[in-house]
Structure formats: structure tokens, C-alpha cells
Amino acid sequence: MLPTNAAADTLPLIAAELADAQAGPILAVGAQQSRSGRVTPWHRHARGQLLGVMRGLLAVETGQGKWAVPADGAIWIPPGLPHGLQAHGAFSGWSIYIRPDACRDLPAQVGLWQSSALLQAAVMRAAQWPAAAERDSELDEAQQRLAGVILDEIHGLPPLALGLPLPQQAALLKIARALIAQPGERRSMAQWARWAGMAPRSLSRHFSQETGYSFAAWRQRLRLLQALERLAAGRAVTDVAMELGYASTSTFIAIFKRLFGITPGRYLETTALAGGGDAIGTDRAIGTISTVGAADVPGGLRRGG
Numbered sequence: 001m002l003p004t005n006a007a008a009d010t011l012p013l014i015a016a017e018l019a020d021a022q023a024g025p026i027l028a029v030g031a032q033q034s035r036s037g038r039v040t041p042w043h044r045h046a047r048g049q050l051l052g053v054m055r056g057l058l059a060v061e062t063g064q065g066k067w068a069v070p071a072d073g074a075i076w077i078p079p080g081l082p083h084g085l086q087a088h089g090a091f092s093g094w095s096i097y098i099r100p101d102a103c104r105d106l107p108a109q110v111g112l113w114q115s116s117a118l119l120q121a122a123v124m125r126a127a128q129w130p131a132a133a134e135r136d137s138e139l140d141e142a143q144q145r146l147a148g149v150i151l152d153e154i155h156g157l158p159p160l161a162l163g164l165p166l167p168q169q170a171a172l173l174k175i176a177r178a179l180i181a182q183p184g185e186r187r188s189m190a191q192w193a194r195w196a197g198m199a200p201r202s203l204s205r206h207f208s209q210e211t212g213y214s215f216a217a218w219r220q221r222l223r224l225l226q227a228l229e230r231l232a233a234g235r236a237v238t239d240v241a242m243e244l245g246y247a248s249t250s251t252f253i254a255i256f257k258r259l260f261g262i263t264p265g266r267y268l269e270t271t272a273l274a275g276g277g278d279a280i281g282t283d284r285a286i287g288t289i290s291t292v293g294a295a296d297v298p299g300g301l302r303r304g305g
Contacts, residue, residue, distance in 0.1 A: 014028050014029075014095075016045070018047075018097065019046070019047055019097050020047070021099070022099070022100055022101075024099065024137065024138075025099070025137055025138060025139050025143075025147075026098070026139065026144075026147050026151075027096055027099065027102070027126070027147050027150065028047075029095070029097075029129070030094065030095050030097075030127060031092075031093070031094040031124065031127040032091075032093060032094075033055075033091070033092040034087060034090065034091045034092070035090050036089075036090070038086070038087040038091055039085070039086050039087075040086075041084055042061075042083065043083070043084070044081060044082045044083065045079070045080075045097070046080060046100055047079055047097040047099060048076070048078055048079045048097070048098040048100070048103040048106060049077040049095055049098070050074055050075070050077075050095070050096045050098070050154060051094075051095045052093055052095070052096075052115050052119070052120065052123065053070065053071050053072065053073050053091070053092075053093045053115075054071060054092045054094070054120065055090065055091060055092040055093070056071065056087055056089050056090055056093070056232055057069065057088045057089070057091075057228055057232035058073075058087050058088075058093065059086045060075050060077070060110075061083060061084045061085075062082065062083045062110055067110065067112050068225050068228050068229065069112060070228070072114065073112060073113070073115060074112075074113050074115040074119075075110065075111070075113070076106065076113065077110060078108055078110070081110070088229050088232035088233040089232045089233045089234050094120070094123045094124070094127060096123060096150065102151065105155070106154070111159065112159065113158060113159055113160060114157060114158045114159070115157065116156075116157065118149070118153055119150065119153040119154065123150065125146060126143070129143055165210075165211050165212065166211070168210055169206055171196040171197065171198050171203075172203065172206060172207055172210060175192050175196050178192075178195075179219060179222060183223050183244050184223075184242075184243050184244045185245065186245050189204065189216070203215065220255065223244045223246075224256060224260075226244055227240050227252070227256060230243070231267055231268055234268075237249060237252070237264045237265055240252070241253075253265075
């Protein structure tokens, strides 16, 4: 789970009062580069937020889930939704804060999308607007036209797969939470079934019915999500393979390539490059729902960010 406080690199990309403004410019944009990652504690704001990644990997948590956003991905956070962020390793990205009344046609739930070259170029231009940093400022005609392009482009972004829903049955959820806490745990499905007090056949049948994945496939995708975060943070491929419970590094490499289309070593290379757009293709990006529950959301949520 993301920390509730952090000592460095936690400042919001725009002023907190602008992120919370019901009026003012229809959108405001911020951009950031970091050599060591970025942690933003749990917070919420009145404006909707679209976060885009140009380099590195961004982990986003809400009260219902966790998503991994790869390079050239973008994640939508609806207005008022508590969330926390952590960038793994060197990172560059941007964030668009959209006035609440302009969010009515955007999803009411978190969405993970593939960004576009046009959107990124427009966002980088908008990030240079000095007047947009003020809550009471208004956009000029040229800025309004560019804002319209940005909003139109957001509506047309293709989705990325959010591939790992949680089961809802109590015993299955108990197992899922234990695996998320320790993704390298090597117990067999039968051992997990005994641990949760249910029959292996029942676990297999209900897990597939509730998640759309077999137990083995669900665990595999969980491990690969964890692998993305560790690799983006600069961990060695062999260390990641061992930490996540793979029998050998070669097995980990083969499974990683099967899902993402590249080897872990190539992923490390691409995440080290600005842009990094070829790291994971549109149809191969991965996101996941975690076990973060409403009771885990810290009290006194910080506003803005």
C-alpha cells in the first residue's frame, strides 16, 4: 500500500487550490521529471485528473484497487476520488486537472487508457501556460482551442486491459489478499484451499467464475504486475524472478515475454529511455485490482496533488 506521508518529491504538480477549484480555467496542466521516482500520499481534489506516463512506471491506488500505468499509458481519476501515487525509478509524466463541470461526459470510474502522440504534444504545450497556474485565471482564445483539442482527444483514447479483478467470496478474497501481500509464495492451489478451509475443486471453480481467470493464471498476472514495478525501480532480472517465486530466471523471462512481447531486459532498457513508448504495446499493458479497502484509506485526506 502507498505511504500516507513521504519526505521528498511529493509536491503537487499544480497549486492545491487550483486542483480543488470548481471555477477557473477548464483545465490546468502540470509536468514533472524525476530521477528517483515520486511518491504522492493519499489525497483527493474536486477536479478530475488524467495522469500520463512518458517514462517509467506509475502505480496508482484508490479505495477499490491498484493499477500499473506503463509508458505511453494514462489513467483517469474521477473528481473527488481518494487516491495515492508512486512512480517507480526514473520517471517523467504529466497531469491534466479538469474542471468538475467538464467531467460530466467522462467516466465515473477509474480508467486506464493508451495515450496518443497528439495528446502528449498538446499537453506539453499547455504545461507552458503561465496564466493557467492561477485559480481565477481564464484561458485566452488560443488556449481555449488547445484545451478543446485535449478534451476531444481524451474522449477518443483506447482502453488498456485492467486484467486482474478480485474475487468477492470471503474465502477467495482471503487467498487473493495473502497472495498480493506475498506474490512469491509457492503454495499449490490445494494448499491454499486447505489454508482457507475449502475444497480445491470449489476454489478452482469459484475463482474462475468470479475473476474470469483460473487460479494459476490470476496468480501469474499478479506476479507479472509486481515484476513491472520492481524492474522499473531498477531491480535485477534475476532478483525479481527469485523474489516472485519463479523456479528459474529463464522461466520468468519466457512468461514475461509471452505476456508483454518483450524480455525483462528489454523492458529495463526501454524504461530507461525518454518516451519509452515501445516498452509495452497497447494490447499488452497490464493493470490490476488490489485488496485496498475503504477502511485502509487514511483519515484526514490531503487535498490537491
